[in-house]
Amino acid sequence: MKFTFRASPNYRDSKSTSEIMKDVTICLLAVLTFSAVWYGVSYGMNYGIRVVLLALCAVVSALVTEAVYFKIRGKDIRHGLTHSYAWVTALIIVLISKIDTSYYAVIVATSLALIFGKLVFGGFGQNIFNPAAFGAAIITNSFSASASPDFVTGATPLAPMQSAGWVMDPFNLGAYIQEFGGFGNMLIGNYASVIGGSCALLIILCYAFLTWRKDLNWRTPLVYVGTIAIISLIAGLATGQGIEFMCINLLAGGVMFCGVFMLTDPVTSPVTISGRYIFAVGAAVLTLLIRWKSNLPDGALYSILLMNMLTPAIDLACDGSLIKDIKKIQMRTVIICALTALVGIAVGVTLKPAEAEDTSSSTTTPVEETTGEEETGSETLDLAQFDAVATEVSNDGTTAVYDCSAKGFGLVTEAGDNYSENEAEVTINLSDMTVESVELTHFGDTEGVGDKATSDDALAAYEGVSSADEVDAVSSATYTSGSIQAMVQAALDAAAE
Secondary structure, three states, X not given: OOOOOOOOOOOOOOOOHHHHHHHHHHHHHHHHHHHHHHHHHHHOHHHHHHHHHHHHHHHHHHHHHHHHHHHHOOOOHHHHHHOOOHHHHHHHHHHOOOOOOOHHHHHHHHHHHHXXXXXXXXXXXXXXXXXXXXXXXXXXXXXXXXOOOOOOOOOOOHHHHHHOOOOOOHHHHHHHHHHOOXXXXXXXXXXXXXXXXXOHHXXXXXXXXXXHOOOOOOHHHHHHHHHHHHHHHHHHHHOOOOHHHHHHHHHOOOHHHHHHHOOOOOOOOOOOHHHHHHHHHHHHHHHHHHHHHOOOOOOHHHHHHHHHHHHHHHHHHOOOOOOOOHHHHHHHHHHHHHHHHHXXXXXXXXXXXXXXXXXXXXXXXXXXXXXXXXXXXXXEXXXXXXXXXXXXXXXXXXXXXXXXXXXOHHHHOOOOOOOOOEEEEEEEEOOOOEEEEEEEEEOOOOOOOHHHHHOHHHHHOOOOOOOHHHOOHHHOOOHHHHHHHHHHHHHHHHHHO
8 A cells, every 4th residue: 555645834725615605606696797787788677687587597406406416315405505505506507608598408407517517426526527517518519409589699709700710800800899899898798798708807806806815726717818818819910810819819708707717616626736737728728729620619618628537637747745846747837838838829820711602701801992082092891792782762853762781790790690681771862962861770780789880970971972982981890880881882873873
């Protein structure tokens, strides 16, 4: 029999598990509250209520599942529930799900996650997989068809990037970012994503709070996010997308949320500090590889599950005396992290746009502006991709009114069935062939984001012009602005015939 001894000094954490879970619960409720308020304000009160109801369904399902388990095992139910912290798993499952996830899916996935992700291993503290990630994977793989058709928010920022092969030229990338309100909106969570993953600023504040309270090891989230930042920055520079590519990979999707609330799970992550470095770097690289090279737009969830399987091997690689073997462990850690990161860099720098037949309508094409009296040489949107149509509805000899329609952001980028064509009524002054007015009659893009190009001031800019190219759409450079511009040009062309 072999005995392994650890040399002193030894550290004993003064914080109890209950105190840690209390702080984590407070942070999760803060994120949940923000999400409920944001969805309620942005999409309607029924959306905000749905966030709360999804959370209640998950928590109740979790408590009932564990109560039945403790009853069958002959254990004290009250003591078991208060020391198993099932509500934490339930809240995380909801926060990494989409708003249209059905109640049925949340209830079933939460129960299965606790049974097969935790309880069959012996309960809290003995599970090898993160149960929340386990539950979210069940929803993604088994309940995608059960999404509620009554709750629609449009595409998340990662979907168009995936359809473009994760490579856009700077002009198109800028237009894409503006469709979601720019990086400022993405930082404060003013866009639709998974329920709890949009507000990066709030998640950063939660990270600071949990670190200050000594509830988590600050290294793991920092190394995870830092590795993603470095690799995606190198990939962005190599593919001509610059720092914007890095910001998209950091702010969009579940990177921030998973890094703070899931990657730091002490039960399913390595116990050594060196092991946590390897764990974080490996999860970061897997997140990017899954995003860039698979059919899944976000890889944070599955990267955690894959790294959970490698946790015993990582602990074994970092095993040894913290005094006698420290240099050997450090060197081994550096080598493993460096080789792992090089894999991510090698894949990132070789990213290429998706095949032309798949992305001909997924990106805008910069062309030189050659219309009008003065050739500016500036870049503008290719209006042909919006398939604008103008139908005359009235003509009194002085003015003509046209019902116009054109594809917007969602249809051009093939982001999904949640989008429709934009429609507008354009009035043309026939005496001098100029635009008299533009009135939007139907908006088919992302509410609260893409409709900035349809404000009264934006539409008023078309009044008096004889060509849509006279309006500087490059200043906003969005698919929605191009859609409006295409409809105006279609009406002018129809009036000239």
